[in-house]
Amino acid sequence: MKLTVKTLACILLLLGSYAYGQIDQYSFKRELNGITDQWHKLTLPDVIFGKVLHDLSDIRIFGITAGNDTIEVPYLIQLTSEEILSKEINFKIVNTSHNEKGYYFTFEIPTDEPINQIKLDFKQKNFDWLLQLEGSQNQQEWFTIIEDYRILSINNELTDFQFTKISFQNSKYHFFRLLIGSKEKPNLTVAKISQNEVTDGTFRIYTIKKAKTNDHKKTKQTEIAVDLALPVSVSHITIGIRDTFDYYRPITIKYLTDSINTEQGWKYNYRTLTSGTLNSIEENEFRINNVILRNLIVLIHNNDNQPLSIGEIEVKGYVHELVARFTEPASYFLTYGNNNARKPQYDIDRFTNKIPEEITMLDLGDEQKIDKEELSVIEPLFKNKTWLWLIMATIILLLGWFSFNMIRKN
Incomplete structure (x- = not known):
């Protein structure tokens, strides 16, 4: 009987360790400095976008209290877009x-x-x-x-x-x-x-590492391969044309989603971002939904016309700001890098009118890699939620067995 009670206590302790270890499910963290009020905001640096999920669903703000408890901070992501x-x-x-x-x-x-x-x-x-x-x-x-x-x-x-x-x-x-x-x-x-x-919105103009233009006579297309310095969130792409004559060309813009190394060599998979018309009447700026990317392919369909002379290409994106609510003293960290994370659901999504207009900006510390070797040996057992349910079911059965024995003895 005493052994079983001890077993139950150990199981509950392990469950507590599982909850405490949620920060260790992420790959990177940055300390948040300057927390003095309930509401604060911070700006996501460009280097983060290559280490998060495409929809930013693996971003979290965790706090460690003086009692060594872990708390999660609700936040909103706001884009500095045009109105x-x-x-x-x-x-x-x-x-x-x-x-x-x-x-x-x-x-x-x-x-x-x-x-x-x-x-x-x-x-x-x-x-x-x-x-x-x-x-x-x-x-x-x-x-x-x-x-x-x-x-x-x-x-x-x-x-x-x-x-x-x-x-x-x-x-x-x-x-x-x-x-x-x-x-x-x-x-x-x-x-x-x-x-x-x-x-007007607030943008970041991204550094283009390489831009290469090829005119394909057989397909009557001009292909522009654009490589950015790092993966970033893109919302606007502008194609500059040096020619002064009138032109009208269908255009397709794609981005690299992944690549596979096969026996025949690397195979690159692209997905269409947008399509439209490159023309001499209006500014050739193409707006897209925010997409994290690093490599672009621009295809200009020339038909029977001579290829255009390509000028400057500009790629830019909105600034991403996190607005967060802090309710108790703790050491807070921005964490990210978890392929299994789901998009969080917070109450403040429904009460955006309660967020103050004037909010102090936080300082974001240097990136720290979370050492997976510090994890408890038993943690992999609970990475699969099936194990967690089995443990809960075992606890319920044991408690039911104790209750039944006590009633029978009485």
């Missing part, structure tokens, strides 16, 4: 006319609100027009807002591309007049007028 507030403005078309210059569309704005964007949609599927936008308070005196602004639509069996968004500085007029220089009457089906406020 766009768009307000659609009511209007009505009060006049349509034409002369030798082209076709006019006059919009009346019933409010005093400024506008800075007009989106147009036409029944025609293929066109290339230049337009001019003017503003007036009384339709007597007109002021030029933009001129020689190009809008374009191409629709065929190979592609479907349209650029009909007019962007300009904030303008406040009672009337806006659009002149489209076309011999054919533009069949305007939809127009949307809005006022957009854009708050």
Whole structure:
């Protein structure tokens, strides 16, 4: 009887050791310095991205209390991305006319609100027009807002591309007049007028270790291989073109996911990040969902055109900030590097409005590798959750057996 009780005590002690050893399930840690308040934030350095899971689900903040207890700190990951507030403005078309210059569309704005964007949609599927936008308070005196602004639509069996968004500085007029220089009457089906406020995001521009361009005559493609200095989280890719003539080329951007060493040599697996159109009308910046990568392949489909002269390539990503809540004194560490980790679920996800606007930034210590040799010999037993359930079931059976014997003796 005494031996069995001792066995139970040992089992419970081992379970406690399992809970305490959760930090040792991770590969790296960095000490957090400067904790003085309940809320703090820290910035993830670039070198971390090559050592975490693709969705950052293995990042944790652990604290070791004076009593040698382990506590887990809830956190949120926030990206310093752009913020766009768009307000659609009511209007009505009060006049349509034409002369030798082209076709006019006059919009009346019933409010005093400024506008800075007009989106147009036409029944025609293929066109290339230049337009001019003017503003007036009384339709007597007109002021030029933009001129020689190009809008374009191409629709065929190979592609479907349209650029009909007019962007300009904030303008406040009672009337806006659009002149489209076309011999054919533009069949305007939809127009949307809005006022957009854009708050710029904060980015890191990443170092490109190597960029190599190859023109493949057989496939009529230009391939650009881009190698970054280290794995990072990417959100924007800009392709610079030196040519000054008009161009329009389909483009596909891929990134390296993994590689396999076979008998025939290394095999590289790529996944498509995005596809679009490289063109001379707008800035060739391609936005993607945040992806951790190091190697890129850009494919430009030239068709029967001469290859473009590739200029500067820029790869950048948002700054990642962790906002964390600390509730008790302890020595805290940012830990990461656990292929078996699952994304944590914290209550603060549902109460983001309670997070203060002004939060002190923490200092992040140097990276320390967590020595796996310091783990208890019995820990591998509990890395498999099946063993843990078997131990729990054994405890329940033993307790039931003790209870049954005590009742029978009474």
